Amino acid sequence: MNKHVLFIFGGGGKEDYAADATLVASLQEGLGEAYLVHYPFxxxxxxxxxxxxxQIGRHISYIKGEIMLVGHSLGASMLLKYLSETRIRKRIAGLFLISTPFWRGQEDWKQGFILHKDFADKLPKHVPLFLDHSKDDKEVAFDHPELYAKCLPKARVRAIRKGGHQFNNDLSMLAKTLNPYENHSLCH
Structure with a gap:
């Protein structure tokens, strides 16, 4: 039986979906046949x-059993928004966020992305949280994971020296993080 990973892409259109498809392929390759990476548009x-x-809620509900959630960029921030504003009954084995923007400001277009001040308290308890961010990311500045680390002290924040916003289209490091847990849940 496959372990399920739901990958939520960054951005809002078909070009962004196509760009992240390379990340998904890299993750699937690194995880191997024991995992099934779901990548909905x-x-x-x-x-x-x-x-x-x-949309995230709908796709989570389609997957039977335990699930690992992975998000890139806007997709990562929207996973946090969904999990902090929605009651989840499904067992989540881990939350893996890549190049995650910490939305702030008064601009109207940002208001649907900004997390509530108490978002960290509303996230599901006992779900391991990983934040990976490249120091040379030109889309989302490196201070964003530092802001999350202040709100989420139990999160594991990894600074990647090089890779840019798209991690050089290589998520083998993330696959290695997931693989040690192949035979048991991340949740204890």
Whole structure:
């Protein structure tokens, strides 16, 4: 039986989905046949959050059993938003966030992405959280994972020296993080 990983892409359109497909392929290759990486296209809806919360919930519900959640960029921040604003019944084995923006500011277009001040308290308890971010990311500055680390002291934050926003299209490091847990849940 396969272990399930749901990967939520960054950005809001088909070009972003295509760009992250290389990341997904790299992750699937690194994880091997024991894992099934689900990679749904989430269409851009005309809501402040692009419809992401609803779409993420729908795709989580499609997967039977325990699930690992992986998000890149906007997808990572929307996973945090979904998990902190929605009651989850499904068992989540781990949350892996890559190049995650910490949204702030008063601009109207950002309001659907900004987390509530108490978001950290609302996340599911006992779910291991990993934040990976390249120091040379030109899309999302390196201070963003530092802001998350202040809110999420139990999160494991990894600074990657080089790789840019797309991690050089190589998620083998993330696959190695997931693989040690192949025979048991990340949750204890």
């Amino acid at each position: 989430l269409p851009h809806e005309q809501t402040k959050d692009f419809g992401r919360k609803k």
